[in-house]
Amino acid sequence: MSATISKRRLAIEALVDRLEFITQANDYNTDAGNLIFVGESPKLGEDDPRSALAVFVRDDQPIEGESAITRAGICRYRLPVEIHGITTPEEGVSPGMAYEGLISDIKEAVEIEGREPGSISAAVSRSLGALGVTLPTGLERGTTRVQYREGGSEIVACVVEYSIDFEELWGHP
Amino acid sequence: MDTRPPLEAALGAFGLPAVVTPPDTAPVETTAFWLPPTAEAVPGDSRLQRRERYRLLVLSRADVPVCPRGTVVEVAEWETGEVLAWKVDAFEDADVDHHRVLVLPVPES
Numbered sequence: 001m002s003a004t005i006s007k008r009r010l011a012i013e014a015l016v017d018r019l020e021f022i023t024q025a026n027d028y029n030t031d032a033g034n035l036i037f038v039g040e041s042p043k044l045g046e047d048d049p050r051s052a053l054a055v056f057v058r059d060d061q062p063i064e065g066e067s068a069i070t071r072a073g074i075c076r077y078r079l080p081v082e083i084h085g086i087t088t089p090e091e092g093v094s095p096g097m098a099y100e101g102l103i104s105d106i107k108e109a110v111e112i113e114g115r116e117p118g119s120i121s122a123a124v125s126r127s128l129g130a131l132g133v134t135l136p137t138g139l140e141r142g143t144t145r146v147q148y149r150e151g152g153s154e155i156v157a158c159v160v161e162y163s164i165d166f167e168e169l170w171g172h173p
Numbered sequence: 174m175d176t177r178p179p180l181e182a183a184l185g186a187f188g189l190p191a192v193v194t195p196p197d198t199a200p201v202e203t204t205a206f207w208l209p210p211t212a213e214a215v216p217g218d219s220r221l222q223r224r225e226r227y228r229l230l231v232l233s234r235a236d237v238p239v240c241p242r243g244t245v246v247e248v249a250e251w252e253t254g255e256v257l258a259w260k261v262d263a264f265e266d267a268d269v270d271h272h273r274v275l276v277l278p279v280p281e282s
Contacts, residue, residue, distance in 0.1 A: 037221070041220040041221065041222075042221065042222070043214050043222045043223070043224050044221075044222065044223040044224065045223070045224050046223075046224075046225070046226065048223070052221065052223075053221070054220060054221040056220055082220075084219060084220055084221040085221070086216075086219070086221055086222075086223055091280045147216035147219060150215060150216075150263075151262050151263025151264075151275055152227045152228070152262050152263045152265075152275030152276075152277065153213075153215050153225050153227065154225070154277060155215050155216065155223050155225060157215075157216045157219055157221065159219075
């Protein structure tokens with residue numbers, strides 16, 4: 001018997017796979033997809049890449065109107081996920097446009113699975129992973145926040161929130 | 174009574190030749206010195222941070238009466254001695270005899 005790979009893990013892996021698509025070679029604004037942290041809170045240094053992402057899973061919660069555990073032994077819950085991004089503006093790009101570019105990168109990569117370079121594909125995706133990992137429209141976007149550049153610093157940052165809805169059988173995460 | 178050491182003493186001990194060019198103004202030759210850079214993790218309240226060096230430069234008001242944001246200072250990098258161009262990005266402090274400014278490197282063209 002092999003170890004269980006939970007739906008949560010499969011969904012997070014699928015999310016990271018999508019974020020890894022964020023490279024300028026793929027016609028994104030940044031190369032943030034080249035450096036992604038999951039579940040750790042790093043302090044980068046001057047020699048690290050100028051753009052990076054970090055994925056943080058928050059406390060799960062019952063889907064509105066339901067308890068976490070239903071009578072039929074099915075657990076439906078919502079998992080909030082924050083995607084944090086930092087970047088430094090390229091020459092000639094204002095700080096505001098730099099974080100807007102990063103926000104756009106995150107949203108496109110997460111919401112359009114496998115976008116081809118140069119395309120304006122509308123193949124949006126409202127779930128993560130293979131069929132049944134999340135609920136069919138279980139991927140929702142939450143709020144977007146920005147961090148402005150401070151004097152003497154070059155860094156701007158943003159946070160894009162998502163929520164992922166799951167349905168699990170009791171004992172089968 | 175002002176008990177601070179005179180600025181000239183610091184300029185004499187640590188000063189480096191510098192050329193300061195405020196926007197739309199002729200360059201001024203002067204002496205400047207670096208204060209120890211502070212390393213801070215930014216953004217401060219984020220879980221994803223980069224530790225950046227904030228570079229502080231001291232300029233004499235006697236030579237450079239005004240030093241608005243965008244002023245370019247050509248002065249040697251303390252670590253390497255290489256003369257680089259720096260742009261005044263923010264004011265850290267101001268005193269009667271000097272400006273204390275945060276600078277960022279001007280990208281090489």
